[in-house]
Amino acid sequence: MATIYEVSKLAGVSLATVSRVMNKNTRVSEKTRKKVQDAMDQLGYRPNSIAQSLASNRSNSIGILVSELHGPFFGQMMSGIESELRAAGKHVIITTGHSEQEKEIDGIEFLLSRNCDALILHVEAVSDEYLIELSKKSTPIFIMSRYVENLKDRCISLNNEMGGYLATKTLIEKGHSAIGFIGGPEFKADSRSRLQGHRRALKEFNLPFDDKLYFEGDFKETGGIAGLRTLIKNNDQLTALACANDEMASGAMKYAREHGYNLPEGLSIIGFDNIIYASYLYPTLTTIHNPIYEMGHMAAKLALKSVYNVKNLKIQNIFEPTVIERNSVGSV
Amino acid sequence: MATIYEVSKLAGVSLATVSRVMNKNTRVSEKTRKKVQDAMDQLGYRPNSIAQSLASNRSNSIGILVSELHGPFFGQMMSGIESELRAAGKHVIITTGHSEQEKEIDGIEFLLSRNCDALILHVEAVSDEYLIELSKKSTPIFIMSRYVENLKDRCISLNNEMGGYLATKTLIEKGHSAIGFIGGPEFKADSRSRLQGHRRALKEFNLPFDDKLYFEGDFKETGGIAGLRTLIKNNDQLTALACANDEMASGAMKYAREHGYNLPEGLSIIGFDNIIYASYLYPTLTTIHNPIYEMGHMAAKLALKSVYNVKNLKIQNIFEPTVIERNSVGSV
DNA sequence: GATTTTATGGCCACTATTTACGAAGTTTCA
DNA sequence: TGAAACTTCGTAAATAGTGGCCATAAAATC
Numbered sequence: 180m181a182t183i184y185e186v187s188k189l190a191g192v193s194l195a196t197v198s199r200v201m202n203k204n205t206r207v208s209e210k211t212r213k214k215v216q217d218a219m220d221q222l223g224y225r226p227n228s229i230a231q232s233l234a235s236n237r238s239n240s241i242g243i244l245v246s247e248l249h250g251p252f253f254g255q256m257m258s259g260i261e262s263e264l265r266a267a268g269k270h271v272i273i274t275t276g277h278s279e280q281e282k283e284i285d286g287i288e289f290l291l292s293r294n295c296d297a298l299i300l301h302v303e304a305v306s307d308e309y310l311i312e313l314s315k316k317s318t319p320i321f322i323m324s325r326y327v328e329n330l331k332d333r334c335i336s337l338n339n340e341m342g343g344y345l346a347t348k349t350l351i352e353k354g355h356s357a358i359g360f361i362g363g364p365e366f367k368a369d370s371r372s373r374l375q376g377h378r379r380a381l382k383e384f385n386l387p388f389d390d391k392l393y394f395e396g397d398f399k400e401t402g403g404i405a406g407l408r409t410l411i412k413n414n415d416q417l418t419a420l421a422c423a424n425d426e427m428a429s430g431a432m433k434y435a436r437e438h439g440y441n442l443p444e445g446l447s448i449i450g451f452d453n454i455i456y457a458s459y460l461y462p463t464l465t466t467i468h469n470p471i472y473e474m475g476h477m478a479a480k481l482a483l484k485s486v487y488n489v490k491n492l493k494i495q496n497i498f499e500p501t502v503i504e505r506n507s508v509g510s511v
Numbered sequence: 512m513a514t515i516y517e518v519s520k521l522a523g524v525s526l527a528t529v530s531r532v533m534n535k536n537t538r539v540s541e542k543t544r545k546k547v548q549d550a551m552d553q554l555g556y557r558p559n560s561i562a563q564s565l566a567s568n569r570s571n572s573i574g575i576l577v578s579e580l581h582g583p584f585f586g587q588m589m590s591g592i593e594s595e596l597r598a599a600g601k602h603v604i605i606t607t608g609h610s611e612q613e614k615e616i617d618g619i620e621f622l623l624s625r626n627c628d629a630l631i632l633h634v635e636a637v638s639d640e641y642l643i644e645l646s647k648k649s650t651p652i653f654i655m656s657r658y659v660e661n662l663k664d665r666c667i668s669l670n671n672e673m674g675g676y677l678a679t680k681t682l683i684e685k686g687h688s689a690i691g692f693i694g695g696p697e698f699k700a701d702s703r704s705r706l707q708g709h710r711r712a713l714k715e716f717n718l719p720f721d722d723k724l725y726f727e728g729d730f731k732e733t734g735g736i737a738g739l740r741t742l743i744k745n746n747d748q749l750t751a752l753a754c755a756n757d758e759m760a761s762g763a764m765k766y767a768r769e770h771g772y773n774l775p776e777g778l779s780i781i782g783f784d785n786i787i788y789a790s791y792l793y794p795t796l797t798t799i800h801n802p803i804y805e806m807g808h809m810a811a812k813l814a815l816k817s818v819y820n821v822k823n824l825k826i827q828n829i830f831e832p833t834v835i836e837r838n839s840v841g842s843v
Numbered sequence: 844g845a846t847t848t849t850a851t852g853g854c855c856a857c858t859a860t861t862t863a864c865g866a867a868g869t870t871t872c873a
Numbered sequence: 874t875g876a877a878a879c880t881t882c883g884t885a886a887a888t889a890g891t892g893g894c895c896a897t898a899a900a901a902t903c
Contacts, residue, residue, distance in 0.1 A: 180649075182858090182859060182860090183859060183860065184859080192882075192883085193882065193883045193884075194859090194860080194861090194883085194884090195861085195862075195882070195883060195884080196881085196882060196883075197860095198860065198861060198862085199881095199882085201860095202861085205862095205881090205882095206880065206881070207881075207882085208880085208881065208882090211881080211882080225623075225624055226624075226859085226860080227565075227626065227858085227859050227860070228624060228625050228626055229561060229564045229565045229570060229626050229858085229859080229860090230565055230858065230859030230860040230861090230888095231859075231860055231861080232561045232860090232888095233559075233561045233562055233565050233858085233859075233860070233861090233888050233889065233890085234859070234860040234861040234862080234887080234888055235860075235861055235862090235888090236861090236888075238561060240604070240625075247586075247590065248586055248589040248590040248593055249583065249586030249587050249589070249590045249787065250586060250787075251581065251583070251586075253586070254579075254580055254581030254582060254583075254585070254586050255581050257580040257581070257605075258579065258580040258581045258607075261580055261605065261606065261607060262607070265606055265607070265621070270604050270606070270621070270625055271604065271605060271606070272572070272602050272603065272604055273589075273593065273603060273605050274593065274597055274602070274603075275590075275593060275594070275597075289597070289602070291557070292557050292558075292560060293560050293572075293602055294559065294560055294561050317512075400791070429788075429791045432793075433791070433793075436793065455581065455582075456788040456791060459732070459761045459765075459788060459791070459792060460791060460792070460793070461764075461765075461768065461792070461793035514888095514889060514890080515889070515890065516889085516890095524851075524852080525851070525852045525853065525854095526852090526853090526890090527851075527852065527853075527854095527892085528850090528851060528852075530890080530891065530892075531850095531851085534891085534892095537850090538849070538850070539850075539851085540849085540850060540851085543850080543851080558889085558890075559888090559889050559890065561888090561889075561890085562858090562888070562889030562890035562891085563889080563890060563891075564858095564890090565857095565858045565859070565860090565888090565889080565890070565891090566857075566858055566889075566890045566891035566892080567858090567890085567891055567892090568858075568891095
């Protein structure tokens with residue numbers, strides 16, 4: 180591989196000039212620029228990104244930590260982040276935290292040791308305090324899909340409360356009044372906000388919140404199954420169910436069908452997130468759209484803006500959910 | 512950030528000794544090792560991976576190119592690769608090719624410019640010849656889910672022919688004889704092999720291959736819909752359908768249901784790949800398991816073995832598919 | 844007490860690039 | 874015409890390590 184030395188020799192200029200031509204930040208006369216460019220083309224020169232990083236103290240890489248690499252939610256998110264950063268010539272180093280505190284911290288340490296210029300984190304197990312401490316270090320961090328008050332302009336998150344509200348409101352407006360809610364784990368702020376939205380909708384329509392119609396799930400299919408089983412036992416008048424994510428909605432649908440319910444006539448179900456296969460389910464799932472792809476884009480823009488000083492990027496920290504009507508919700 | 516100089520000063524030893532402690536290749540007495548270790552801990556020293564890379568000409572990073580970051584198939588694959596490499600302290604740089612030749616080449620160039628020690632590629636649009644040329648360059652490449660004869664020990668692939676065979680055989684053994692086949696795009700080797708397996712199964716059971724019962728799909732839901740529409744028009748006696756992937760099977764299920772078929776009584780459908788939401792569909796999808804997670808693991812091992820000389824890794828280049836029986840296939 | 848082995852220091856070349864500083868050269872304008 | 878101002882470019886230091894070689898000192902063995 181050709182080095183900058185060979186280019187400078189062939190072009191008859193100094194190393195510094197070659198560097199200037201590459202980095203376009205200082206002025207070089209058109210004549211010498213062309214000489215250098217020709218020499219580069221002739222040698223097939225490609226700058227050594229490692230040496231660039233060492234000299235400039237910039238690695239041009241952004242570390243991403245997600246809970247899992249598989250799963251529809253993270254796929255969309257990474258897709259959004261990567262496409263934006265790739266276009267800016269930055270690269271993405273991805274690792275996983277598996278929603279466990281120790282592994283999340285370990286993953287962050289790993290990324291820091293790789294000299295990332297910034298980190299974009301989707302962490303669930305680690306505390307807000309940890310994140311606040313981390314944010315004081317020299318590597319900037321940005322937080323996806325989680326709202327931390329002290330770091331609010333480094334967070335890209337969904338208005339989860341509004342999502343929970345919209346879900347339940349959608350059911351109420353179809354005439355339902357016995358509405359179950361299968362939430363996510365309560366240690367997650369997202370879960371709490373979605374539940375809060377549910378309660379607000381009930382209140383707005385003068386429906387009482389009934390403990391027996393609430394179940395704390397696990398955001399997985401199993402949580403939907405266990406949840407619906409419990410809720411039906413608690414109240415056999417149930418006509419509608421809001422789930423705090425689509426996986427649990429899918430589990431609930433499966434359980435309902437296996438227990439003789441016609442969907443959506445016998446039971447209306449609404450999900451949350453609008454993951455890619457929500458439309459593959461039968462009946463296709465009415466759900467709350469979580470614009471995670473756009474949020475990934477935005478996190479990348481935020482990083483580009485604050486770390487690489489890219490101009491003219493409008494940042495939106497909080498995204499609003501919308502209702503996606505399909506066929507899993509019917510009228511009473 | 513502390514440098515190796517500060518560590519050597521604090522510990523009262525030379526640079527060489529600090530290096531020796533870190534790299535564990537030459538002997539250091541327990542006493543000095545401890546002194547150095549303490550100094551490192553005290554300073555919070557973390558070797559600068561960029562400088563290490565420059566000096567050692569190793570970036571300790573593996574470039575991964577996949578078609579998409581979202582989608583169940585790639586999620587599983589990346590998961591497999593990442594977990595293995597992460598455990599070995601290597602990091603993964605991921606980018607996308609979107610199944611388009613230009614973007615795939617662009618992605619490969621991008622990864623090469625980042626000085627990856629090796630590339631693991633899932634490419635679909637690029638030609639075998641291109642890959643053979645690429646393999647002659649200094650950066651080793653490994654190929655996922657694609658078989659290239661000249662590079663066979665750098666490929667980790669599925670026995671697709673066997674998968675196609677098993678799918679059709681499963682249907683035949685349930686008594687079906689009018690069996691449609693919705694294949695993938697014929698420019699992809701995988702698609703051709705799966706089709707070939709289908710033909711072998713037909714032949715083995717003395718069933719003719721009928722052009723009218725074959726449709727070239729696009730590996731997406733739309734292909735399943737268009738495919739089933741065409742096949743039904745060609746032959747209204749159709750009782751079973753094999754699809755070359757699960758997305759198309761899902762599309763076909765949707766079309767069938769919307770056109771009054773009971774599943775699986777009216778039409779049996781078998782998929783291919785066993786993607787994560789195959790079990791969320793209704794009825795749950797009988798399919799051919801494609802062990803893509805394990806294949807990802809294996810690709811990572813192959814890279815570790817050939818690039819970093821990790822010992823005692825058994826490499827398996829070709830994986831065998833298995834039948835996963837669920838509820839979308841019925842008996843005649 | 845001599846010889847061998849082990850541990851460590853010191854030094855330097857090497858990696859490919861960025862960037863501060865300053866030296867030329869060119870233009871502008873009184 | 875000469876000084877000031879600006880443009881353009883080269884020199885050399887800095888970046889943070891690796892790794893090889895040789896010298897030397899300390900410990901172990903004979």
